[in-house]
Amino acid sequence: MIEIVVGLFLIFIVMASIIAIETKDLLSAVVAFGAVGAFCSIIYLLVGAPDIAITQLVVEVLSLVILIRATIRRDLTTIDEDRDFFGLVATLAILFIFFLFGIEALRWLPEFGTPAFVLNSSAPTNRYLLNGLRETGAANIVSAVLLDYRGYDTLGEATVLFTSILGALAILRIYARKRRK
Amino acid sequence: MEEKGLSIIVKTATRWLKGFIFLYGIYVVIYGHLTPGGGFPGGVIIAGTFILITLAFGREYALGKMGKLLASELDSLGALLFLFLASMGVYFTGTFFTNFIEKFHPTGNFRLFSAGIIPLCNLSIGMKVGASLFMVFIILAVVRVVFEDGKGKLISTEKEKK
Amino acid sequence: MIYYLCFLVFLIGVYGAICKKNIVKIILGLMLMEYAVNLFIVLVGYRKGGIAPIINKSMSLSEFVSKSVDPLPQAFVLTSIVIGLGILSLMVAVAIRLYERYGTFDITEMKKLRG
Numbered sequence: 001m002i003e004i005v006v007g008l009f010l011i012f013i014v015m016a017s018i019i020a021i022e023t024k025d026l027l028s029a030v031v032a033f034g035a036v037g038a039f040c041s042i043i044y045l046l047v048g049a050p051d052i053a054i055t056q057l058v059v060e061v062l063s064l065v066i067l068i069r070a071t072i073r074r075d076l077t078t079i080d081e082d083r084d085f086f087g088l089v090a091t092l093a094i095l096f097i098f099f100l101f102g103i104e105a106l107r108w109l110p111e112f113g114t115p116a117f118v119l120n121s122s123a124p125t126n127r128y129l130l131n132g133l134r135e136t137g138a139a140n141i142v143s144a145v146l147l148d149y150r151g152y153d154t155l156g157e158a159t160v161l162f163t164s165i166l167g168a169l170a171i172l173r174i175y176a177r178k179r180r181k
Numbered sequence: 182m183e184e185k186g187l188s189i190i191v192k193t194a195t196r197w198l199k200g201f202i203f204l205y206g207i208y209v210v211i212y213g214h215l216t217p218g219g220g221f222p223g224g225v226i227i228a229g230t231f232i233l234i235t236l237a238f239g240r241e242y243a244l245g246k247m248g249k250l251l252a253s254e255l256d257s258l259g260a261l262l263f264l265f266l267a268s269m270g271v272y273f274t275g276t277f278f279t280n281f282i283e284k285f286h287p288t289g290n291f292r293l294f295s296a297g298i299i300p301l302c303n304l305s306i307g308m309k310v311g312a313s314l315f316m317v318f319i320i321l322a323v324v325r326v327v328f329e330d331g332k333g334k335l336i337s338t339e340k341e342k343k
Numbered sequence: 344m345i346y347y348l349c350f351l352v353f354l355i356g357v358y359g360a361i362c363k364k365n366i367v368k369i370i371l372g373l374m375l376m377e378y379a380v381n382l383f384i385v386l387v388g389y390r391k392g393g394i395a396p397i398i399n400k401s402m403s404l405s406e407f408v409s410k411s412v413d414p415l416p417q418a419f420v421l422t423s424i425v426i427g428l429g430i431l432s433l434m435v436a437v438a439i440r441l442y443e444r445y446g447t448f449d450i451t452e453m454k455k456l457r458g
Contacts, residue, residue, distance in 0.1 A: 130408055164432065
């Protein structure tokens, strides 16, 4: 039952992403991209990940605001033709070969609905689920993994966010100083 | 103020709703170890509150509420608080990122103060994410060019391409 | 079947990032690739009939362990989504800088102006 529902939403995601890539109007493309994020949020809610559903929805709203205010407001000219014909054919051939390899790789995965930690009893997830409440005191196991068992990951994430925002600031500020002189 | 921002319907709705959205963000941050949520979504919701104020009322009003310098200070403060909590684990138990506070509440697990340093870490992460995302929105979308006028004071000008 | 649809979204993102001329479309293609990978990682950890990995008082621990979905991919994807917002802001900053320099979002015209 849940496979059918998730598959239906994934077909919607495929359609919305094709619209986002192929349409001529930039505003329509950005709005279709927002639809992709909203469908992703619904799928996360269906498969038992409410933390990620909240985060995905809010991040999607913020990225839409940033994209529309920063880029679409400046230039609404549509650039419709693709690059040259030979490059397009070569790209499609490479994508097709990549698709065949991907299908071959996906055949080796376990069936949808049987995660790896059920099949392998020595996976770390078993320990997190069994001892998470006793060892950390947090009822939300995702928070326990994020901030207690794997705190280095979160520290690295904070560093990456800081660096990317520093980069955005630096890119726009060098320009300002140059124009001042 | 009158000509800045969006129409009066949006302004009135924002005036009613901004407190509730901000409270929801704080709730998501503080209760992150018991309910779905945590520092990351709560911080993004808090940043979204300020972005809503900025879009509805214009940037002078929002920068009066929370300036760029305050945003950058909160950003650095969140990161340093997170590092400080991680280093206190070295001081108390000898291992980086150890949960050094007592983890069990006397009357049970499902209380607000029940998970050691995890609520404090959530608070610092939420502070950092909210301040930095608000700052990047201010830099990217509202203030086109940021100057420094020699004494470290930031001046913003808007330069429209006609 | 579900994994193949995720892979299809990824391929559409690759196509948009390689074949399009508008720089906003390239940014959208890269973000589509990231969303597809996040979705795939969360779907791999799903257990049939599973519940969210949050313990409540009405459920014993052994019952919770036998029914919960995998929390580890969720923790990774949670950080990955916020990093994606940072990457998006960095890419938009580069796009704004290129627009102020060349006056267009078309990457082939930028090459011509560069000589």
